[in-house]
Amino acid sequence: MNSLILGSIPELPLAHWIDNFVNWLVQFTGFFNAITNFIGSINNAFQWVFDLIPIWLFIVLVLALTYYVNRDKQNWGLLIFEFLGLLLIWNLNYWRDMTQTLTLVLTSSLIALVIGIPLGILMAKSHVAEVILKPVLDFMQTMPAFVYLIPAVALFGIGMVPGIVASVIFAMPPTVRMTNMGIREVPDELIEAADSFGSTEWQKLFKVELPIAKSSLMAGVNQSMMLSLSMVVIASMIGAMGLGTKVYFAVGRNDAGNGFSAGLAIVILAIILDRLTQSLTRTRRKN
Amino acid sequence: MSTNKSTKVEVKNLTKIFGKRINKAKELSRQGKDKSEILKETGATLGVDRADFKIYDGEIFVIMGLSGSGKSTLVRMINRLIEPTEGEILIDGENLMKMDKKKLREVRRKKMSMVFQNFGLLPNRTILENAEYGLEIQGVDKDTREKKAKDALETVGITGYNDEYPDQLSGGMQQRVGLARALANDPEILLMDEAFSALDPLNRTDMQDQLLDIQERLHKTIIFISHDLNEALKIGDRIMIMKDAKVIQTGTPEDILTHPANEYVEEFIENVDRSKVLTAGNVMIRPMTINIEKAGPRLTLKMMKANEVSTAYIVNNERKLLGVVDANDVIKLVREKKGDITPIIQTKVPTTAEDTPISDLMDDISQTGIPFAVINDKKQLRGIIVRGAVLGALAGNEVSDFE
Numbered sequence: 001m002n003s004l005i006l007g008s009i010p011e012l013p014l015a016h017w018i019d020n021f022v023n024w025l026v027q028f029t030g031f032f033n034a035i036t037n038f039i040g041s042i043n044n045a046f047q048w049v050f051d052l053i054p055i056w057l058f059i060v061l062v063l064a065l066t067y068y069v070n071r072d073k074q075n076w077g078l079l080i081f082e083f084l085g086l087l088l089i090w091n092l093n094y095w096r097d098m099t100q101t102l103t104l105v106l107t108s109s110l111i112a113l114v115i116g117i118p119l120g121i122l123m124a125k126s127h128v129a130e131v132i133l134k135p136v137l138d139f140m141q142t143m144p145a146f147v148y149l150i151p152a153v154a155l156f157g158i159g160m161v162p163g164i165v166a167s168v169i170f171a172m173p174p175t176v177r178m179t180n181m182g183i184r185e186v187p188d189e190l191i192e193a194a195d196s197f198g199s200t201e202w203q204k205l206f207k208v209e210l211p212i213a214k215s216s217l218m219a220g221v222n223q224s225m226m227l228s229l230s231m232v233v234i235a236s237m238i239g240a241m242g243l244g245t246k247v248y249f250a251v252g253r254n255d256a257g258n259g260f261s262a263g264l265a266i267v268i269l270a271i272i273l274d275r276l277t278q279s280l281t282r283t284r285r286k287n
Numbered sequence: 288m289s290t291n292k293s294t295k296v297e298v299k300n301l302t303k304i305f306g307k308r309i310n311k312a313k314e315l316s317r318q319g320k321d322k323s324e325i326l327k328e329t330g331a332t333l334g335v336d337r338a339d340f341k342i343y344d345g346e347i348f349v350i351m352g353l354s355g356s357g358k359s360t361l362v363r364m365i366n367r368l369i370e371p372t373e374g375e376i377l378i379d380g381e382n383l384m385k386m387d388k389k390k391l392r393e394v395r396r397k398k399m400s401m402v403f404q405n406f407g408l409l410p411n412r413t414i415l416e417n418a419e420y421g422l423e424i425q426g427v428d429k430d431t432r433e434k435k436a437k438d439a440l441e442t443v444g445i446t447g448y449n450d451e452y453p454d455q456l457s458g459g460m461q462q463r464v465g466l467a468r469a470l471a472n473d474p475e476i477l478l479m480d481e482a483f484s485a486l487d488p489l490n491r492t493d494m495q496d497q498l499l500d501i502q503e504r505l506h507k508t509i510i511f512i513s514h515d516l517n518e519a520l521k522i523g524d525r526i527m528i529m530k531d532a533k534v535i536q537t538g539t540p541e542d543i544l545t546h547p548a549n550e551y552v553e554e555f556i557e558n559v560d561r562s563k564v565l566t567a568g569n570v571m572i573r574p575m576t577i578n579i580e581k582a583g584p585r586l587t588l589k590m591m592k593a594n595e596v597s598t599a600y601i602v603n604n605e606r607k608l609l610g611v612v613d614a615n616d617v618i619k620l621v622r623e624k625k626g627d628i629t630p631i632i633q634t635k636v637p638t639t640a641e642d643t644p645i646s647d648l649m650d651d652i653s654q655t656g657i658p659f660a661v662i663n664d665k666k667q668l669r670g671i672i673v674r675g676a677v678l679g680a681l682a683g684n685e686v687s688d689f690e
Contacts, residue, residue, distance in 0.1 A: 192368050193407035197421040197472070198396030207424070211411045 022151050032155045039161045043107045050099035059086045062272065069279040078275055085268035094243060094265045101232050101242035101269060104160060108167035108228040113221055116172045120179025120220075121205065130180070137173040145170045145231060149238050163231070163240030171228035178220025182213025218281035225277060229270050243269070292343040294377075295476065295508040296365065301338045301374030303360050306331030309372060322531040334360040336532040337374070347502060347509040349523035351516060357532040358512045362478050365510065366399055367391060378476070396425050399476035400469035404485055406461045408453040414440070414464050415449040421472040432471075439471035440464070442501060459490035463497075470505070479511045483518065495522050516555060520544070520564045528552055540564060567648065568641035570680040571661045571670030574600045577628075579609060584620040584628050587612065600660065600668055601632050608660055608668040610634040638662050641669055645677060652677055 025032075053061070063079055070078070089098050122129045148169050152162035186209050194204040210217070236244030243266050250259030304312045312331035315324070322333045335357040342348045352358045363369040365376055367383060376383040378398060386394065400421060401407075408417050415433065416423075418440050422432035440446065443463040453461050462482060469477055483491045499522060502509065513519050519526045520540040527537040528548075536548035544564060547553040575594045577587050579601050591599050597614040610632040620631060638660045639648060648659060652674055659672040 187405075189403050189405050189407040190409060192363075193401070193403060193409075193420075195368055196366055196395060196399075196401040196478070197424060197468075198392040198394075199424050200392065203424045207420075208409060212409070214411070 022154055025151070026154055036156050036161045039107065039111070039156075039164055040159075042110065043103055043160050043164060046103040046106055047100065050103060051096075055090055055095055059083065059090075062086065066272075066276060066279075069276060075275075075279075082272055085272065089265045089268060092261055092265065094246070094262060097241070097243045097246055097262070098265055098269060101229075101244060101266065104164060104167065104232060104235065104240055104242055105225060105228050105269075105273065107160075108164045108171060108231070109221070109225045111164070111168045112172040112175055112224045112228065115168070116175030116220070116224065117179050117217065119172075120176040120217075121183060121210075123176065123180040124183035124209075133176065137176055140169055141173045145234050146237075149234065153238050158239040160240050162238050163235030166235060166238075167228040167231040170231055171224040174223035174227065175217075175220040178216045178223070179213065182216035182220075183209045185216070186212045215281050218277065222274065222277040222281065225273055226270065229266065229273065232266065292346075294341045295344040295379065296342040296510070297375075297377040297380075298338055298340050298342075298365070299375040299377070301361070301364060301376065302336055302372045303334035303357075303364060303369060304331050304372045305334055313372070333357075333532040334369075335364065335371075338529075338534050340527055340534065340537055342508060342510060343525075344508055345506045346524040347498075347511055347522050349511045349513055349519040349526045350529060351513055351519045351526055352529035353514055355531075356529040358514075358529050359480055361529070362480050362510060362512050366395055366401060366478060368401075396421065396472065398474055399478055400472050400474040401478040401480065402462070402465045402469050402482045404481040406453070406458075406465045406485075408461055408464055408468075410453055413450050413452060414445065414456070417453065417464055418467045418471050420468055425472075435473075436467070436471045439467040442470060442505075443467045443497065457490075458486050459494060462486060462494060466498075466501075470501075475508060477507050477509045479509060481512050481514065484514065491518070498522060516559050517564075520559065528555065541569070565645045565680050566641060567639050567643045567645065567659070567661050567672055568669070570645060570676050571641075571672050572676050574658075574660070574668065574671040576600045576602050576606075576668060577612070578602055578604065579628065579632075580604050582628075583626050584617050587628060588614070588617045588621055591617065598657070600636075600671065601628070602668050605665075606667045608636065608638070608662055608666055611636055611657065636660050639672070640664075645680070648672070649677075 050058070059082075062082055066079055066082060067074070089095060119133065123133050124130075145166065148166040149162065152166045156162040156165055190208055190212065191204070194208040199207065232240070232242055232244035233247050234244070236242065236248040243262050246262035247259055247266070250256070250262060302313070302316075304316075306312065306329065308329040308331050312325050312329045312333060315328060316333055316336055320328070322336075325331060325333050338361060350358045350361060360369055364371045364374075365383075367376075371384065374384075378394065381394075383391070383394065409420065412420070415436055418436035419432045422435060427435075437449070440449070440463075443466050445460060445463050445467060448456060448460070453464065456464065462485075465482070483494045486494060495518060498509075511519075511522065520543075523540055525537060525539055526543055528535045528543065528551075530551055536543060536552050538546075543552065544556055544559070547556055575591065575596045575598075577590065577599045580603055582590070587599060591597070591614055598611050599614075599617075600611055601609045603609060612628060612631050613633070616631040617628065620628060637651060637657060639662075641661055641663065652659060652672065658674075661669045661672060663669055
């Protein structure tokens with residue numbers, strides 16, 4: 001049946017069109033080089049800082065940060081977990097790999113945030129933007145993440161930067177969505193209150209909408225961070241260094257031991273990042 | 288009410304239609320179709336239909352109606368939170384509809400503030416920061432706005448909660464903060480949208496009293512939305528009743544009670560607890576009085592016989608109440624041929640002021656036999672309250688034998 005109906009229609013050269021498009025993009029080398037340098041320098045800055053800090057100090061700083069963000073309701077279990085977990089990573093000699101992975105996650109989360117939050121705001125404010133962005137976000141999130149690697153390599157070469165770009169594309173949608181949702185869910189009465197007192201659009205955004213949308217916005221950031229962490233192994237295939245590389249090599253060598261221990265290090269990092277951003281999500285009180 | 292009323296807000300032909308086929312809906316409404324017919328034919332909802340009214344400077348103007356009557360839409364058009372479909376809104380003679388965004392913002396910042404049904408407080412800000420909001424967005428410096436916000440909080444009786452958050456306060460207190468936030472801007476007009484409806488009855492009464500209190504000091508022009516007629520009658524200088532997007536009647540509480548415009552208003556006021564609305568002045572009747580400086584016992588007796596009363600109220604030349612005399616005592620005086628009624632005057636007469644609500648007098652009226660004397664602050668007798676007249680008034684009859 002299918003062949004009867006479709007037989008007369010030639011196969012669409014979709015793949016060919018996409019190739020052409022990517023090849024067309026490649027000619028803007030200058031533009032993509034500039035982006036590569038820019039993202040690379042953010043990445044290097046993070047890495048430079050992490051390399052500079054002695055490991056013991058790093059652990060102390062993570063514990064202090066956890067203590068600070070949970071100052072209302074201390075979570076001693078988390079502090080102990082972080083201490084032991086980081087010691088384990090150190091002990092297993094994954095410290096540098098861990099900081100490389102952390103760098104990749106932080107850089108791509110930062111970029112996802114800087115692009116995603118304004119997009120989310122735009123989406124909340126404009127119906128047209130919402131109609132256009134929704135399917136784009138769905139596409140970004142459901143397209144298998146591996147696929148992004150191909151144009152990323154063509155445009156950004158190999159190494160950390162294409163890995164970060166692929167992570168940003170894959171990880172950004174939750175931030176956009178949750179920002180949009182958070183702002184749309186601000187109670188009408190508060191919007192009316194802001195308007196009735198004569199707020200400008202910017203005042204309304206910064207003094208009412210964003211502060212009230214803060215917890216759902218932070219939940220989006222948290223999700224983006226977790227998604228970009230899930231990209232580290234995939235990104236290692238195109239030369240992004242870190243714990244992902246260890247896992248990737250272990251897969252190649254059928255080395256379950258090293259594979260799991262590097263995987264465990266990723267889990268520890270994920271839990272620490274998740275709990276830290278979740279603590280930031282909770283609304284804080286002065287007294 | 289004040290004698291020289293200057294118009295603060297004037298609304299002309301104000302209409303709001305929600306939906307798509309606005310022109311068709313407008314046409315139908317001109318043809319006299321009602322809200323439900325228009326909705327059925329066009330799918331458009333008539334929010335407010337050609338409202339025309341004036342609000343005077345310094346009055347409390349209550350817009351009354353059940354849910355869906357368009358009262359909340361109407362109040363939101365007065366500060367253009369909802370854009371009117373057509374019509375004019377004049378504030379101090381200036382047409383709000385012709386203002387650009389910037390000018391409108393200025394009016395919202397300086398001239399009118401709004402108080403919301405569910406308070407509309409920002410949960411992430413402290414009480415003080417909430418009260419400061421209006422001033423903060425105007426760019427008022429920290430010290431000044433803090434001082435003004437604290438003053439406003441004090442005016443509404445909230446002190447010592449500056450650093451708490453809204454959800455740590457009871458509903459009544461949150462609404463006081465809402466009121467303080469509105470007052471901190473020192474606006475000329477207060478828009479209050481069902482401001483007390485979310486509060487429990489005790490708190491509501493409290494807030495109503497407090498609003499009247501504040502109004503006595505500040506003399507704002509207050510536009511108050513309510514679905515509770517008792518509330519409207521209590522606080523309103525004038526009341527406008529709306530039904531299905533249309534204005535039905537505008538008038539003073541007494542106008543509304545005594546001359547309901549149509550059956551709808553009549554039905555509405557049937558449920559009112561009239562004892563809270565009617566005052567001693569409303570139900571008092573003309574007493575039989577004797578001027579002590581003109582009449583002796585004989586004349587007194589004659590007049591009492593003529594009027595068929597057993598008690599007479601004794602006043603002096605200035606109509607100041609001296610007391611009452613009983614017919615039996617007067618007869619005794621006449622028999623003893625005495626010329627002065629002063630010794631038989633009973634000075635213990637229950638008295639009350641004209642503006643006392645009947646609800647405050649009910650218990651006493653039902654217990655004492657002697658009618659209450661209504662006197663003014665110069666102790667002059669204005670009238671008396673007899674049991675029959677009170678019951679009649681509560682039943683909805685007009686007290687007609689007083690000019």
